[in-house]
Amino acid sequence: MGKIIIKTPEQIEGIRQSARLAAKTLDFAEQFVKEGMTTELIDDKVEEFIRSHGAIPATKGYNGYPKSSCISPNNIICHGIPSKETILKPGDILNIDITTILNGYYGDTSRMFTVGEVSKEAEELIDTTWHCLDLGIEQVKPGNRFGNIGFVIQRYAKARGYSVVYEFCGHGVGIEFHEEPQVDHASRRNTGPEMKPGMIFTIEPMINQGKAKAVIDKNDGWTARTIDNKLSAQFEHTVLVTQTGCEVLTDIHNEYPVS
Template sequence: MVVLKTSRELKAMREAGRISANALKLAGEAVEPGITTWEIDEIVRKYIEGQGAVPSFLGYGGFPASACISVNNVVIHGIPSKKCVVKKGDIVSIDIGAHFNGFHGDNAWTFPCGDISEEARALLDATRESLFEGIKMAKAGNRIGDIGSAVQRYVEARNYSVVRDFVGHGVGAKLHEDPSVPNFGTPGRGVRLLPGMTIAIEPMVNAGTYEVEILSDEWTTVTADGKLSAHFEHSVAITPDGPQILTLPDD
């Protein structure tokens, strides 16, 4: 069931989104050669808790950390580790949620560690821009398929692929709500977008095949062909005046 939010609830979601976005910004600034993904996770947890919020992911479904940190060919759900040391040239996808005053903010970004290859830079640019192509279509009266189609067209025109096994989702009082928000689809199909809906749009884009594999820890998801993957996400509200991004950091 899709839950429509009131103006008061949207205000609360902006606060949760702001905390999550600030945590993501801090995490990105920490991406430097030699840091471990565990250390980045500690930065995220301490900031979120310091704001009086709770990391949305910590313990969710048994996930053992506050952020999903996925390096290079890891698509999503990378578990932070003291053994995972970030190196120059890596790309680091960080997915963060914060729960505050009853609502969640959910966002992700892929950060370069120092100078990265042209191949990696092009993938990051395409994935980031595909997110905003999807957000443009998050208008009242459109359908979910319009968002997914916009992302898919942008990505595939650049010879990348969108992951099929994992998709975006509604977000609000629960971290995952209806509707599902695939990064592929057919224009004019799917749930109609209504004012008050809040969704997480999150392209997961692979340099090669869209196929993925889940490792034995039952979380870490990697590209099936070992090629790079990138992940960008914003929580977005559908309003009469167009889409509004809820996960914006402080200036």
């Protein structure tokens, strides 16, 4: 494992501003999540919004990725490529994942959206995934081990009858798009590096209705679907380890008190 970057106060402020813009972009995108809209249209609006705020979308061109966001409906776990062929319909659930680069700093966040009335099963999956993120964030404090994030997420999801995707994980972020450490969402208790003030990383559990395994689309090399075509959900925040706890940098609705 490479070195985990401890951010300076100046870097933390820059990352905080980018993280807030990423979260504002999700709020902006919500108005376009409705029946009949294409995921490409949502992506176009997202790119316009990000650029109008003096930032650039981190995903566009990243390792050849063609779009400004990842939009992953229903059985797509992550890295869904927005397209004009994907038209939203009632009952759909979808994750929109935004990463911004503002003044050279990265902010990364995602959340679930629904189109019209969704099934009870879909609602329960989304609620469980949201709570998994909450549980992971509760573990963020100096001296704790990164493995405890995955331990509490996996324990809760499994108890609710779901599986945790293990092929994708959270990651350090801020100076680069993907930094150390790798933040697993299924791991053993008290394992992994120790959290220290100034570390910034994402927690982004992906929870499946069925089996945990992902299948990558052979045509585009990006889209990760559930192996059994069952639903998947994901939420993501960028978090900072403080001297006494944590700050959720992508929380613009004051859902998480700074500790």
